[in-house]
Amino acid sequence: MLFVSILLILAGIGHMALAVAGRTATAQVTGYEQRLFINNDDSTRNPRRYQLDYEFAANGKRYTGSVTRVFEGGSQMRQTISIRYLPFWPHVNAEDSGGEPGSDAP
Numbered sequence: 326m327l328f329v330s331i332l333l334i335l336a337g338i339g340h341m342a343l344a345v346a347g348r349t350a351t352a353q354v355t356g357y358e359q360r361l362f363i364n365n366d367d368s369t370r371n372p373r374r375y376q377l378d379y380e381f382a383a384n385g386k387r388y389t390g391s392v393t394r395v396f397e398g399g400s401q402m403r404q405t406i407s408i409r410y411l412p413f414w415p416h417v418n419a420e421d422s423g424g425e426p427g428s429d430a431p
Contacts, residue, residue: 336417339411339414339417340417340419342411342417343409343410343411343417343418343419344409346411346412347409347410347411348383348409348410348411348412349407349408349409349421350381350382350383350407350408350409350410351381351405351406351407351408352379352380352381352390352405352406352407352408353379353380353381353404353405354377354378354379354403354404354405354406355378355379355380355389356377356378357375357376357377357378357401357402358375358376359372359374359375360374360375360376360393361374362374371395373395373396373397374393374394374395374396375393375394375395375396375401376391376392376393377391377392377393377396377401377403377406378390378391379391379392379406379408381408381410381418383410383412383415384412384415386415388410388415388416388418390408390418390419392406392419392420394420406420407420407421408420408421409421
């Protein structure tokens, strides 16, 4: 239990560091898939929820990642996505939520 707790804390710190020390990059979308979570809660059955898989280059190597969220109006069908990654630990990466309004456009 303690080991898992430490790993979760380190992962949380890594994701918080994205906002402070993260660099932006444009990643190529390699695929997308509709994600439905079947629970008793109606909000989990949103047919606009998709998982986008992406790939980007940093320090001469290729890294991958994914994002799952609700995409409006078919905006999951895109070729690129803006991401942030840690230059010293590129495995820690996420969608860049600091994009300008309308960045969901395909």
